[in-house]
Amino acid sequence: MEFRFETEVRVRFAETDAQGIAHHAAYLVWFEMTRIDYLARFRGGYPELRAEGIEALTVEAHVRYLQPARFDDRLTIRCACADMRGARFRFDYAVERDGEAVADGWTRHACVDARSHRPTRVPAWLAEAIASSEA
Amino acid sequence: MEFRFETEVRVRFAETDAQGIAHHAAYLVWFEMTRIDYLARFRGGYPELRAEGIEALTVEAHVRYLQPARFDDRLTIRCACADMRGARFRFDYAVERDGEAVADGWTRHACVDARSHRPTRVPAWLAEAIASSEA
Amino acid sequence: MEFRFETEVRVRFAETDAQGIAHHAAYLVWFEMTRIDYLARFRGGYPELRAEGIEALTVEAHVRYLQPARFDDRLTIRCACADMRGARFRFDYAVERDGEAVADGWTRHACVDARSHRPTRVPAWLAEAIASSEA
Amino acid sequence: MEFRFETEVRVRFAETDAQGIAHHAAYLVWFEMTRIDYLARFRGGYPELRAEGIEALTVEAHVRYLQPARFDDRLTIRCACADMRGARFRFDYAVERDGEAVADGWTRHACVDARSHRPTRVPAWLAEAIASSEA
Numbered sequence: 001m002e003f004r005f006e007t008e009v010r011v012r013f014a015e016t017d018a019q020g021i022a023h024h025a026a027y028l029v030w031f032e033m034t035r036i037d038y039l040a041r042f043r044g045g046y047p048e049l050r051a052e053g054i055e056a057l058t059v060e061a062h063v064r065y066l067q068p069a070r071f072d073d074r075l076t077i078r079c080a081c082a083d084m085r086g087a088r089f090r091f092d093y094a095v096e097r098d099g100e101a102v103a104d105g106w107t108r109h110a111c112v113d114a115r116s117h118r119p120t121r122v123p124a125w126l127a128e129a130i131a132s133s134e135a
Numbered sequence: 136m137e138f139r140f141e142t143e144v145r146v147r148f149a150e151t152d153a154q155g156i157a158h159h160a161a162y163l164v165w166f167e168m169t170r171i172d173y174l175a176r177f178r179g180g181y182p183e184l185r186a187e188g189i190e191a192l193t194v195e196a197h198v199r200y201l202q203p204a205r206f207d208d209r210l211t212i213r214c215a216c217a218d219m220r221g222a223r224f225r226f227d228y229a230v231e232r233d234g235e236a237v238a239d240g241w242t243r244h245a246c247v248d249a250r251s252h253r254p255t256r257v258p259a260w261l262a263e264a265i266a267s268s269e270a
Numbered sequence: 271m272e273f274r275f276e277t278e279v280r281v282r283f284a285e286t287d288a289q290g291i292a293h294h295a296a297y298l299v300w301f302e303m304t305r306i307d308y309l310a311r312f313r314g315g316y317p318e319l320r321a322e323g324i325e326a327l328t329v330e331a332h333v334r335y336l337q338p339a340r341f342d343d344r345l346t347i348r349c350a351c352a353d354m355r356g357a358r359f360r361f362d363y364a365v366e367r368d369g370e371a372v373a374d375g376w377t378r379h380a381c382v383d384a385r386s387h388r389p390t391r392v393p394a395w396l397a398e399a400i401a402s403s404e405a
Numbered sequence: 406m407e408f409r410f411e412t413e414v415r416v417r418f419a420e421t422d423a424q425g426i427a428h429h430a431a432y433l434v435w436f437e438m439t440r441i442d443y444l445a446r447f448r449g450g451y452p453e454l455r456a457e458g459i460e461a462l463t464v465e466a467h468v469r470y471l472q473p474a475r476f477d478d479r480l481t482i483r484c485a486c487a488d489m490r491g492a493r494f495r496f497d498y499a500v501e502r503d504g505e506a507v508a509d510g511w512t513r514h515a516c517v518d519a520r521s522h523r524p525t526r527v528p529a530w531l532a533e534a535i536a537s538s539e540a
Contacts, residue, residue, distance in 0.1 A: 012434065012437070012438055013152060013153065013437055013438075013441060013451075014152060014158050014160060014434040014437060016152050016153035017148060017149060017151050017152060017153070018148065018151035018152070018153070018155045018156075018205075018206055018320075019325050019327070020153045021153075023149050024298060024328040024331060025149060025295045025296075025298035025299050025302075026295075028294060028295035028298065029295050029417065029419045032295075032417070032418055032419060033417055033418075036418060036477070046418075046477075047476065047477050050288075050476075055289050057289070057335070057338070058294040058335055059334070059335050060332075060333065060334050060335065061294060061331075061332070061333045061335075062330075062331070062332045062333075063330065063331045063332075064329070064330050065327070065328055065329050065330065065331075068327070068387070070153075071153055071452065071455075072441070072451075072452050117338070147299065147302070147303055148302055148303075148306060148316075149299040149302060153455075154460050154462070154519075159433060159463040159466060160430045160431075160433035160434050160437075161430075163429060163430035163433065164282065164284045164430050167282070167283055167284060167430075168282060168283075171283060171342070181283075181342075182341065182342050185341075185423075190424050192424070192470070192473070193429040193470055194469070194470050195467075195468065195469050195470065196429060196466075196467070196468045196470075197465075197466070197467045197468075198465065198466045198467075199464070199465050200462070200463055200464050200465065200466075203462070203522070206317065206320075207306070207316075207317050252473070283422060283423065284422060284428050284430060286422050286423035287418060287419060287421050287422060287423070288418065288421035288422070288423070288425045288426075288475075288476055290423045291423075293419050295419060340423075341423055
C-alpha cells in the first residue's frame with residue numbers, strides 16, 4: 001500500500017483507559033480526523049461536502065492493533081483513498097510511532113443526500129481531486 | 136437539596152483513563168443521561184422536545200469530584216430540576232455509590248428554537264410537568 | 271451465527287454526532303460493554319480477570335454499519351465467543367433495533383500479563399465457563 | 406484575568422452531537438489538553454509528574470458556554486495556573502474563536518501519590534516553574 005498523505009495525532013489523556021493505553025475506539029476517531037485532513041486539501045473538503053447537502057456515512061470499519069499507543073504519544077497516520085465508484089469509496093490507514101507500526105485499518109464510506117439519506121454520487125470536483133491526488 | 140428522582144449508571148471501561156478511574160468529563164455525560172431519564176417521564180421527554188423544534192442547550196456546568204469512580208461501579212445519580220423561568224432552567228445532581236458521595240454538581244440550560252437558535256420558552260406541558268413533579 | 275447472549279444499549283445523546291446519528295466509534299464501546307456483560311456471568315467476569323493480573327487486549331476489530339442508530343434508540347446487542355485457543359479468543363456481534371439489523375461485527379482479543387504485557391493463557395475457569403456456555 | 410499561555414484546538418467531528426455543535430463535555434477534554442500543553446514547557450511536564458509517581462486529580466470543574474462551537478472550528482484556549490498551595494492548584498481558561506468568546510471556565514486539582522491516592526505536595530521543580538511563568 002502506497003500512502004501519499006499523512007497527518008499527526010497526539011494521544012490525549014482522555015483517550016487512555018485503565019489498561020494505561022489508548023482505548024481501541026479512539027483509533028476510529030483518529031482515522032476520521034485523518035480523512036478530514038486528507039479532504040481539507042480539496043476545495044472546502046468535508047465541511048464543503050456537508051454544505052452541499054451531502055453526508056459521507058461510514059459503512060464499514062476495520063482496525064488491527066499491533067502495538068499499544070500511550071498517553072502523549074505522537075502518532076503518524078498515513079492514509080490513501082481508493083475504490084471510488086459512484087457513491088462509494090474506501091480509505092486505508094497505517095498508524096506509526098517513530099517508524100514502528102502501531103495499527104492499520106480501513107474504512108468504507110457512502111455518500112448520501114443529507115435529507116433523504118439516499119445514496120448520491122461523490123461530487124465530480126471531489127472525485128477528480130482525489131483521483132489526481134492518488135495518481 | 137431534596138431529590139425526588141434517581142437513575143443508575145454503570146461505569147464503562149471506555150470511560151476510565153490511565154489514572155485507573157472514570158475520566159472527569161464522563162460525569163457531564165452521566166448528568167445528561169440523568170436529565171434525559173428525568174424528562175422521559177413526561178410526555179415524550181427530550182426526544183419530544185426536539186421533535187417540537189426546540190433544543191435545550193447547556194449554558195453552564197459545575198462538578199465537584201469527591202471520590203474516584205472506578206470501572207464497573209454502580210452509581211446512583213439523583214437529580215432535581217429548579218429555577219425554571221422563561222427559557223431557562225437548572226438541574227442539580229448528586230452521585231453516590233453504596234450511600235457514599237462520589238460527586239455532585241449542577242447544570243444550567245436554555246431552550247432555543249432549533250433553527251434560529253433564539254431563546255424560546257420551555258413548553259407549557261413540560262414546565263407544568265416539572266413543577267408538579269418537584270412540588 | 272448462533273447467539274446465546276444478548277444485552278441492551280440505549281443510544282446516549284453524547285454518542286450522536288452532527289449527522290444526527292450515533293457516531294460510528296460508539297459501536298466499539300457498545301461491543302466492549304456487551305463482552306463485559308457476557309463475562310460478568312462467570313465468577314467475577316472481567317473485573318476478576320483484571321484482579322488476577324490479566325488484561326484482555328483488543329487486537330482486531332471489525333464493524334459493518336447497516337442502518338443508522340439514533341438518539342434514544344434501544345438496541346439489542348447479541349454476542350457469542352468463539353475460537354478460544356491459548357491466549358486468544360474472538361467475539362461476534364449483531365446489533366438490532368426492533369428486529370431490524372443495525373450493525374454487525376467481531377473483535378479479536380489476547381490475554382496478556384498486566385505487568386509484562388506478555389501473552390498468557392485465558393485462565394481455565396474462564397475458558398471452561400465460556401466453552402460450556404457456548405456448547 | 407491575564408493569560409500568558411494559549412494553545413489551539415480544532416473541533417473534531419466525533420466531538421459534535423445531534424444539535425450540530427460540539428458536545429458540552431468536550432470542553433473538559435480541551436481544558437485537560439490545554440493544561441498538558443501548559444505543563445509540557447516545564448521539564449517533562451505531566452508525563453514526568455506521572456513518572457515520579459504523582460497523579461494530578463481533577464477535584465472541581467466549571468464551564469460557561471457562551472457561543473456554540475462547531476465542527477472544524479479552530480479554537481484558541483488560553484489558560485493560567487493560580488492558587489498553588491501544598492497539593493492544590495487551579496487553572497482558569499478562556500476559549501475563543503477569531504477573537505469571539507466561546508466559553509470560559511476553571512478547574513481545581515490536587516496532587517496525590519499514585520499508589521496510596523494520598524495528597525502530596527506539588528513537586529518543587531514544577532511549583533517553581535509555574536510561579537516564575539505566571540509572575
